[in-house]
Amino acid sequence: MNNTLVKLLRSMLGSMRDLLPIVVVVLFFEFVVLQQPIPELGRIMVGVLFVILGLTFFIHGLEQGLFPIGESMATAFARKGSLFWLVTFAFSLGFGTTVAEPALIAVAAEAANVAAAGEMIEASEDAKARYANGLRYTVALSVGLAIVIGVVRILKGWPLHWIIIGGYVLVVIMTVFAPREIIGIAYDSGGVTTSTITVPLVTALGVGLASSIRGRNPMIDGFGLIAFASLTPMIFVMAYGMLI
Amino acid sequence: MDILKPILDVTLGTVNDVLPIAAIIFGFQFLVLRQKPANLGEILAGFAWVLVGLSLFLLGLEWCLFPLGRLMAEQLTDPAFVQAAGSAGDAVMGVDWKDYFWVYIFAFMIGFSTTIAEPSLIAVAIKANEVSGGAIGIWGLRIAVAIGVAVGISLGCYRIVVGDPIHWYIIAGYIIVVIQTTLAPKLIIPLAYDSGGVTTSTVTVPLVAALGLGLSETVPGRNPLIDGFGLIAFASLFPIISVMAYAQLSKLRAR
Numbered sequence: 001m002n003n004t005l006v007k008l009l010r011s012m013l014g015s016m017r018d019l020l021p022i023v024v025v026v027l028f029f030e031f032v033v034l035q036q037p038i039p040e041l042g043r044i045m046v047g048v049l050f051v052i053l054g055l056t057f058f059i060h061g062l063e064q065g066l067f068p069i070g071e072s073m074a075t076a077f078a079r080k081g082s083l084f085w086l087v088t089f090a091f092s093l094g095f096g097t098t099v100a101e102p103a104l105i106a107v108a109a110e111a112a113n114v115a116a117a118g119e120m121i122e123a124s125e126d127a128k129a130r131y132a133n134g135l136r137y138t139v140a141l142s143v144g145l146a147i148v149i150g151v152v153r154i155l156k157g158w159p160l161h162w163i164i165i166g167g168y169v170l171v172v173i174m175t176v177f178a179p180r181e182i183i184g185i186a187y188d189s190g191g192v193t194t195s196t197i198t199v200p201l202v203t204a205l206g207v208g209l210a211s212s213i214r215g216r217n218p219m220i221d222g223f224g225l226i227a228f229a230s231l232t233p234m235i236f237v238m239a240y241g242m243l244i
Numbered sequence: 245m246d247i248l249k250p251i252l253d254v255t256l257g258t259v260n261d262v263l264p265i266a267a268i269i270f271g272f273q274f275l276v277l278r279q280k281p282a283n284l285g286e287i288l289a290g291f292a293w294v295l296v297g298l299s300l301f302l303l304g305l306e307w308c309l310f311p312l313g314r315l316m317a318e319q320l321t322d323p324a325f326v327q328a329a330g331s332a333g334d335a336v337m338g339v340d341w342k343d344y345f346w347v348y349i350f351a352f353m354i355g356f357s358t359t360i361a362e363p364s365l366i367a368v369a370i371k372a373n374e375v376s377g378g379a380i381g382i383w384g385l386r387i388a389v390a391i392g393v394a395v396g397i398s399l400g401c402y403r404i405v406v407g408d409p410i411h412w413y414i415i416a417g418y419i420i421v422v423i424q425t426t427l428a429p430k431l432i433i434p435l436a437y438d439s440g441g442v443t444t445s446t447v448t449v450p451l452v453a454a455l456g457l458g459l460s461e462t463v464p465g466r467n468p469l470i471d472g473f474g475l476i477a478f479a480s481l482f483p484i485i486s487v488m489a490y491a492q493l494s495k496l497r498a499r
Binding site for chain 1: 257260261262264265267268269272273276277279281282283286287288289290291292293294295296297298299300301302303304305306307308309311312313315316319320325346350353354356357358360361363364366367368370371372375376410411414415418421422425430431433434435437438440441442443444445446449469470471472473474475476477479480
């Protein structure tokens with residue numbers, strides 16, 4: 001228990017150091033450039049304290065919970081040797097973590113507004129909600145698929161860069177044909193899908209798989225899952241924009 | 245009561261976030277793999293730490309950083325401020341991209357500093373350091389990614405101001421990535437590709453989105469619906485370039 005406390009205190013110092021740049025930037029712009037007083041100082045100080053504590057606890061939980069379970073499951077799947085279950089797991093992880101992602105829900109709603117303004121769909125609330133939901137499931141599907149492709153790549157040892165470059169070529173081709181309004185959102189959707197909890201889990205899964213399969217290098221084969229998860233949504237969102 | 249409600253809301257939101265993931269993990273663990281993880285108690289405690297930590301983190305951001313950041317994005321893109329900072333007395337009408345130089349500096353600095361604090365980047369950096377046996381420094385990677393995000397967001401702001409179509413920038417970025425892929429050390433490539441996706445989550449996205457919307461609303465001739473997006477795309481493309489550049493530089497120095 002004492003040991004945990006020392007570790008927490010040490011990582012709290014780390015969190016403070018991590019947040020220091022933001023504080024410096026905000027203070028500089030507030031006082032030097034904009035020359036405005038900071039509103040609600042008391043509340044902001046409490047907020048800063050929460051952020052420091054929160055980051056500390058998160059990193060602690062990451063090392064104690066998310067990393068070990070991700071790796072132990074990867075090893076267990078590799079030992080079990082069932083491709084079907086591994087692929088099912090990969091898909092559920094990608095789909096399940098994305099479909100409820102708040103950032104994605106926000107972006108999908110925004111995209112529906114754009115589509116309505118561009119007269120691609122009716123401007124009614126109902127049509128927008130349908131469009132946003134369809135988009136959300138499309139993106140979640142694409143992330144699930146991305147993790148599956150990524151896991152199969154680790155098993156087979158395919159070189160990552162050819163697949164990614166192929167994906168880029170596809171994105172460029174789709175850009176030519178997709179409606180202009182959707183392009184900005186499609187490009188953005190690649191970045192917003194990977195949440196704070198998904199990233200550590202997926203990384204641990206990839207590295208764990210690559211370490212437990214003979215002939216795979218965890219550095220070369222273990223990373224790359226996130227790259228797939230941020231590439232496929234761009235393609236799928238543009239396809240969605242073209243179809244609807 | 246006033247304070248309790250947001251705390252409850254954020255906590256419920258996080259539980260909502262974590263629950264499907266936990267259900268998938270433990271579902272597969274017990275139904276498919278049919279084994280008890282060796283240190284189940286510790287892992288469950290770890291999940292609890294993640295839950296509490298993330299809730300506190302988001303709540304704190306909602307209280308301190310987001311309102312301030314949004315307010316500053318609004319003030320910096322305010323036409324009155326831009327004109328005062330720009331070359332005053334210019335008779336030329338229309339938009340001069342140089343007038344927005346504080347916006348670019350703000351974009352650069354806020355992109356850099358929020359990326360340093362991004363929890364998922366910290367996670368990937370820890371893993372990369374562990375897997376590479378210390379060859380990839382935690383701070384080296386984080387700073388390389390942060391510089392990439394900073395450059396990406398300021399360039400993205402420049403694009404909104406001048407109104408260029410986004411796809412030329414992205415395609416040019418892809419070409420640089422492809423060229424660098426042939427030149428960079430092989431070990432870094434997958435990690436570099438990954439670092440594009442991890443940079444933009446909890447801390448960066450809300451602030452950057454506010455900046456993009458603020459800019460496209462106030463710059464004459466821009467439509468927030470079309471031009472307001474794309475900053476996140478820039479922020480996920482440029483780290484790929486900067487991480488590969490970081491590896492190339494370290495290799496050069498080692499020689």
